[in-house]
Amino acid sequence: MANCPECDADVHVDEDIEKGDIIECDDCGASLEVVGLDPVELDVASEDDDDEYYDDDDDEY
Ligand SMILES: [Zn+2]
Numbered sequence: 509m510a511n512c513p514e515c516d517a518d519v520h521v522d523e524d525i526e527k528g529d530i531i532e533c534d535d536c537g538a539s540l541e542v543v544g545l546d547p548v549e550l551d552v553a554s555e556d557d558d559d560e561y562y563d564d565d566d567d568e569y
Contacts, residue, residue: 510548514538521548 512519517535529542530553539553
């Protein structure tokens with residue numbers, strides 16, 4: 509068990525998780541990255557914000 513840094517709920521983690529794995533909090537649905545293993549530590553993983561980086565540059569000539 510680990511604690512969700514977002515909502516403080518108990519999050520079930522598999523015994524074979526690895527550092528860098530992304531799991532989801534059942535309670536708040538946040539994506540959590542495993543940042544430590546002994547004890548298991550979780551951090552909120554940054555959301556996919558790829559489409560904000562979309563370059564919509566029109567060159568019209
Ligand atoms: Zn949570």
